[in-house]
Amino acid sequence: MAGAKEIKTQIKSIKNTKKITKAMEMVAASKMRRAQERMIATRPYAEKMQQVISHIANGQLEYRHPFTQERDVKRVGYIIISTDRGLCGGLNVNLFKTALQSIIKWKEQNVEVDIAVFGSKGANTFRRYGIVAEKAHLGDAPQLADLVGTIKVMLDAYESGRIDRLYLVENEFINSMTQKPQVTQLIPLVAADDKDIKYHWDYLYEPDAKEVIDLVMQRYIESLVYQAVVENVASEMASRMVAMKSASDNAGNLIHELQLVYNKARQAAITQEISEIVAGAAAV
Amino acid sequence: MAMTIRLDVVSAEKKLFSGMVYEVSVPGVMGELGIYPRHAQLISPLRPGELRYKPENGDAASLFVSGGIVEVQPYVVTVLADTAIRADDLDEKAAIEAKKRAEDALAGKDPEDLNYETLQAELEAAKAQIEMLQRISKNRR
Numbered sequence: 001m002a003g004a005k006e007i008k009t010q011i012k013s014i015k016n017t018k019k020i021t022k023a024m025e026m027v028a029a030s031k032m033r034r035a036q037e038r039m040i041a042t043r044p045y046a047e048k049m050q051q052v053i054s055h056i057a058n059g060q061l062e063y064r065h066p067f068t069q070e071r072d073v074k075r076v077g078y079i080i081i082s083t084d085r086g087l088c089g090g091l092n093v094n095l096f097k098t099a100l101q102s103i104i105k106w107k108e109q110n111v112e113v114d115i116a117v118f119g120s121k122g123a124n125t126f127r128r129y130g131i132v133a134e135k136a137h138l139g140d141a142p143q144l145a146d147l148v149g150t151i152k153v154m155l156d157a158y159e160s161g162r163i164d165r166l167y168l169v170e171n172e173f174i175n176s177m178t179q180k181p182q183v184t185q186l187i188p189l190v191a192a193d194d195k196d197i198k199y200h201w202d203y204l205y206e207p208d209a210k211e212v213i214d215l216v217m218q219r220y221i222e223s224l225v226y227q228a229v230v231e232n233v234a235s236e237m238a239s240r241m242v243a244m245k246s247a248s249d250n251a252g253n254l255i256h257e258l259q260l261v262y263n264k265a266r267q268a269a270i271t272q273e274i275s276e277i278v279a280g281a282a283a284v
Numbered sequence: 285m286a287m288t289i290r291l292d293v294v295s296a297e298k299k300l301f302s303g304m305v306y307e308v309s310v311p312g313v314m315g316e317l318g319i320y321p322r323h324a325q326l327i328s329p330l331r332p333g334e335l336r337y338k339p340e341n342g343d344a345a346s347l348f349v350s351g352g353i354v355e356v357q358p359y360v361v362t363v364l365a366d367t368a369i370r371a372d373d374l375d376e377k378a379a380i381e382a383k384k385r386a387e388d389a390l391a392g393k394d395p396e397d398l399n400y401e402t403l404q405a406e407l408e409a410a411k412a413q414i415e416m417l418q419r420i421s422k423n424r425r
Contacts, residue, residue, distance in 0.1 A: 038297075041297065041298040041299065042296060042297065042298075044292070044294045044299045045294045045295060045296045045299075045364060046296075047298075048292065048294055048355075048364060049360050051362075052327070052353070052355050052362070052364075056327075069379050116382070117386075123386075131386045132383065132386055133379070133382035133383050133385070133386050134382060134385050134386045135382050135385065136385075143297075143367075144296045144297065144366075144367060145367070145378075148378055148379075149377070149378025149379045149380075149381055149382040150378075150379070150382040152378065152379040152382075153379050153382055153383055156379065171320060201325055201354075202325070203325045203326055203327040204324055204325060204326040204327070205326075205327055205328070206313070206314050206327070206328035207313065207314055207328075210330060211329070211352070212327050212328065215329050215353060216327075216353060219352075219353065219364065219366075222296070226296050242420060257355060
């Protein structure tokens with residue numbers, strides 16, 4: 001009967017684990033829904049911003065913002081967006097692999113890298129590659145105000161000529177089953193096709209063009225990073241939901257198998273007891 | 285029938301207002317801007333203050349903007365609003381903080397308690413907002 005008791009405790013502990021993973025799955029599912037809503041809510045701002053920028057790019061001629069100019073690449077910057085917490089499947093690992101591939105490619109050309117990281121997971125991984133700024137514990141509903149400091153470090157680095165290119169590494173949320181790691185170039189701005197705009201006009205800039213364009217550019221980059229951070233939260237929740245679902249399923253299978261083993265052990269113990277009693281009675 | 289102009293107020297976090305209005309008044313950095321339909325194309329940063337508009341149906345309404353950018357085209361006004369009050373020195377402080385965190389972690393130190401600075405920044409923002417609201421309510425009276 002000794003075996004049966006041990007198996008029973010094991011089943012109990014797996015059941016507890018299953019309860020936890022099940023709860024995490026449900027929490028992640030509801031958080032994902034909210035994160036998705038937030039993701040959609042950020043879109044109008046970025047779209048409007050894009051329109052304004054393409055108008056400026058077409059109209060404004062006397063002042064070119066540094067963010068629109070290509071330079072020789074001597075050092076590149078990365079903004080890497082990771083999660084704060086684990087237990088979300090291969091989300092971070094896949095992202096880091098993609099980022100590292102890109103970083104190594106630059107290193108082979110003797111180009112140095114500067115890295116800014118959001119989320120504590122990324123901070124630990126990229127420590128030895130040269131992190132210049134980091135911010136963790138953004139929570140489930142990140143605020144733009146929490147991001148500006150870290151973004152500013154990178155923008156300042158670009159303006160002062162320390163870095164010549166800035167990339168953003170994030171998880172693209174395709175659907176709840178698929179998230180794709182992506183490296184996108186933030187600066188210099190990749191020129192969008194503006195074939196739709198046929199007539200040319202320019203804004204009245206108040207107080208002057210340089211000041212307005214500087215502000216627009218800064219806000220634009222910030223909004224792109226913010227969007228990526230929000231998208232990454234949605235990806236994190238989706239990935240965690242899937243990981244926890246498969247953990248719960250595995251726990252269920254394990255419990256089922258152990259239950260069979262337990263039943264066998266129990267039956268064997270009963271049979272043994274009966275045969276002992278019968279043997280004892282026969283001896284008397 | 286008076287002419288209307290389309291107004292979109294969006295912040296990075298969400299859409300705040302979208303609809304047809306008769307007139308808009310925004311707090312530009314150079315002063316209050318009153319915008320009516322067929323205004324010339326204009327773009328200007330905003331200072332913290334009150335954004336007033338008169339919608340096509342309904343009473344005049346107002347929104348608090350803590351900065352941002354206004355873009356005007358003859359029949360479309362777009363306000364790209366900031367949600368938090370952004371002062372240059374606050375941005376600077378946040379940037380220094382982000383750098384410091386990385387340096388501390390690199391040196392193997394625990395990130396020092398930065399709560400005091402964040403709290404102060406929040407306090408400053410709250411103060412500015414309170415002042416703004418007081419001014420607005422005084423103007424109303």
